[in-house]
Amino acid sequence: MELVDLTTTPAEALPLDAFKAHLRLGSGFADASLQDEVLGGYLRAALAAIEARTGKILFERVLQWRRTRWAAYGHQPLPAAPVTAIASVALRGADGVVSEVAEELYGLERDTHRPRLFALGRSLPAIAEGGEGVVTFTAGFGPSWDDIPADLQQAVQLLGAYYYEHRDDLSGPDGVMPFGVVSLLEPYRNIRVLGARA
Incomplete structure (x- = not known):
């Protein structure tokens, strides 16, 4: 992570x-x-x-978070708060190839302490063995x-x-x-x- x-x-x-x-x-x-x-x-x-x-996060900044597996099939708590927007979710394979996850497949659940990335379908796209999920998001109270x-x-x-x-x-x-x-x-x-x- x-x-x-x-x-x-x-x-x-x-x-x-x-x-x-x-x-x-x-x-x-x-x-x-x-x-x-x-x-x-x-x-x-x-x-x-x-x-x-x-x-x-106090001053608003753009952060990137990498994980080798999701915490659960349908959602993933984010490591910082408050999160105001998710810019992108991508999957990087073991071969280094990156594929963007379509925006209609995930959403942001805002929360004071534990905001979450969640699947709009049954589950978040699977992270391949040896690969990682890459979440880019904006966090902070403001600029x-x-x-x-x-x-x-x-x-x-x-x-x-x-x-x-x-x-x-x-x-x-x-x-x-x-x-x-x-x-x-x-x-x-x-x-x-x-x-x-x-």
């Missing part, structure tokens, strides 16, 4: 001014943009950490910062600030998030009871 970003969040979409205000950095100086690249890096790190923890829910915005700001303020501290345990961030993310966590087959 492999999930790949086909697009990236442009630098101009990052809320740099809001982040500077959150950090209470001075403004109006000639070198006010001197730290923009560094601050943008902390914002991207915070976004990535929150997406990894929740399975939610701009204002599209992201306010509590997730706050979590990004808090975690970005935590990274910024502790940038020289290498003694802390890996993967630890501040309690305030964790509590903001709790409603967005996807609890998987049976893993990929849930």
